[in-house]
Amino acid sequence: MNIVELPIQFEYEGQPYYIYPSLIVSGEELTLVDTGYPEFMPLIENAMRKHGYDPQNLRNIIITHYDDDHIGALHDFKAKYPSTMIIASEIEAPYISGQVKSERLVQAEALLVEMPVDELASGEAFVQLLMDLQHVPADQTVRDGEWILGGKCQILATPGHTSGHISLYFPELSSVITGDAAVNEENELAVANPQYCLDLASAEESLKRLKALQARTYYCFHEGKLVWDITSAQA
Template sequence: MKINNFIEMLEISFNIMGNEAVINPTLIRDDSNMILVDAGCPGQLPQIKDAIAKAGISFDKLDKVILTHHDIDHIGSISSILNELPDVKVIAHEKEKSYIDGEECPIKLAQMENNLNLLSPQMKIVYEKLKAGFEKSKVNVDRTLTDGESLPYCGGIKVVFTPGHTLGHICLYLEQYKILIAGDALSVENGMLCQMSSATNFDMKLYIDSLKKLTAYDIETVICYHGGMYDNNVNKAIKELYNKLSNNNYL
């Protein structure tokens, strides 16, 4: 989906435990840079390339990938991208680096390992697939980011450190367009802006604090990795989510 002449929200379908779903990596470009935000699940490079081609853009112009965090549906095809375009630079928050390059076990995989004896046979299969997927997705991070850093691409990209879903999760605020690329900080369900499920968040207190942080930004459009675009009074919707959660005994 074309957001404007410089921002394209990709729509990539996949199957998770028998259910069809769609994820939304985002492509940002200007005269000198083409940046992909998040890299899909393992094996999805052909779909990513097809979505970029349908947008009338050459995949070969890709020169950077920013990873909002290290979950497998966000880093799964990064190694495949680098196999085809080895000069692409991988960028992520400094607290995500060790998970992406394989120095540390991914947080949610480690949680499953700690409870391996309690997992159902079906979840043990999921665990093995996740483990294999993470192993194949390990890549070096070329540049690490810090909170509040402004990247000089595409009219200015501000790094917003939003831990909670993972410890190093980031959102990207495109200052010129008042667009927030939210990663997994938010989702869209049935046309409504929603929190990510508490079951998928590593630390709910950090997550709620991060929602509060987002209320300080003037956001006209938000692009969620799960659910796509939302542009109906975003600032109000985020404040309502924060107020609801902060009054719900999580803090």
């Protein structure tokens, strides 16, 4: 088993940006972690092929949490590869399926109330984006401490960014896929987008939990992977 970082470049308001979904490779079986923004499926498929992997071998998609940049293309992937198993935490699954209004949408709608007039249009556009996301039921739900992918990957509950956020720990690879529980900030692990965390105190505790693992490599969805210097790790 190994983990492949998939850098996805895109433009927003004329500026270049990247996200870094992860691809877990186990023989011919592929597992994608998070699907990027809506309409990003072709970008991710091309990145997979560039690294020598056939998207037809996609068997699982693990969603770390409900956010538009993590579930945006999920519906497209499930439609094209219907046998793919969608895996999410028990807490996030109702949001991903559309059974319950997502925490992010509730937050975005609440922020509109006190938003400055000059920011209102962008705030309303974000709310509409979240409302337009197409939902997909999870095929499998997981919880903290559970082992998946043949016992090679442990689910870590890392709440804060959202209530049901999960990260993935691979002891044999000394690696963690963090989702938005951590970001690579100038070669240090930090809380990702603290201004959008639903519970900043929990996010900080989750970050401590990830650091305490002292893994060699942390695959962050934003700003890319970090090869950790364990001598500087903080519990």
